[in-house]
Amino acid sequence: DQQVKQNSPSLSVQEGRISILNCDYTNSMFDYFLWYKKYPAEGPTFLISISSIKDKNEDGRFTVFLNKSAKHLSLHIVPSQPGDSAVYFCAASEGNQGAQKLVFGQGTRLTINP
Amino acid sequence: DAGITQSPRHKVTETGTPVTLRCHQTENHRYMYWYRQDPGHGLRLIHYSYGVKDTDKGEVSDGYSVSRSKTEDFLLTLESATSSQTSVYFCAISDPRDLETQYFGPGTRLLVL
Numbered sequence: 005d006q007q008v009k010q011n012s013p014s015l016s017v018q019e020g021r022i023s024i025l026n027c028d029y030t031n032s033m034f035d036y037f038l039w040y041k042k043y044p045a046e047g048p049t050f051l052i053s054i055s056s057i058k059d060k061n062e063d064g065r066f067t068v069f070l071n072k073s074a075k076h077l078s079l080h081i082v083p084s085q086p087g088d089s090a091v092y093f094c095a096a097s098e099g100n101q102g103a104q105k106l107v108f109g110q111g112t113r114l115t116i117n118p
Numbered sequence: 119d120a121g122i123t124q125s126p127r128h129k130v131t132e133t134g135t136p137v138t139l140r141c142h143q144t145e146n147h148r149y150m151y152w153y154r155q156d157p158g159h160g161l162r163l164i165h166y167s168y169g170v171k172d173t174d175k176g177e178v179s180d181g182y183s184v185s186r187s188k189t190e191d192f193l194l195t196l197e198s199a200t201s202s203q204t205s206v207y208f209c210a211i212s213d214p215r216d217l218e219t220q221y222f223g224p225g226t227r228l229l230v231l
Contacts, residue, residue, distance in 0.1 A: 053219060102149075
């Protein structure tokens with residue numbers, strides 16, 4: 005049973021426009037959420053995170069929104085740039101003290117077209 | 119970038135042979151993790167460690183064992199490799215001062231024939 009789901013396997017966006025990547029979760033115990041970006045043949049790179057006590061976190065061109073009642077989060081990238089083309093994973097954890105067992109979605113491949 | 123290396127980066131092996139993957143960190147972080155990435159599944163946690171000699175199972179631990187005899191090294195062993203263990207394996211680390219954020223190594227691509 006997939007506790008974290010990214011229902012769009014791929015997304016294509018024009019350069020300069022907004023990219024919106026979505027993620028849904030089922031476990032109400034999750035209280036910390038992260039987005040990772042992955043290029044081919046490389047490890048995932050941490051992008052941005054949000055705690056469940058917030059509903060928005062912004063870092064430059066990247067903003068993550070959390071809707072706890074809908075168990076939904078989204079990543080907004082604006083403006084989109086060609087270097088943003090990658091696979092994006094959302095992840096969630098229960099925020100226990102100690103080791104954090106991240107649960108990942110399946111990933112969304114974002115392509116930015118010139 | 120976090121100082122994490124994985125070795126080997128690529129490996130081809132035969133069914134039934136033992137395989138050991140190594141993760142090495144230079145950050146002196148307490149927590150280390152092994153994940154596997156497969157199409158349609160994202161990344162799934164295999165095992166993790168919360169200190170030297172302290173390890174525990176993750177979501178997909180069957181067929182895998184781990185060891186951590188030094189802070190900097192976390193080994194993942196496939197005792198008898200099977201074709202279902204063909205995957206890309208990632209090591210990650212995190213620090214108690216920033217528990218929730220994990221930093222990943224470059225990955226090991228393993229093919230079991």
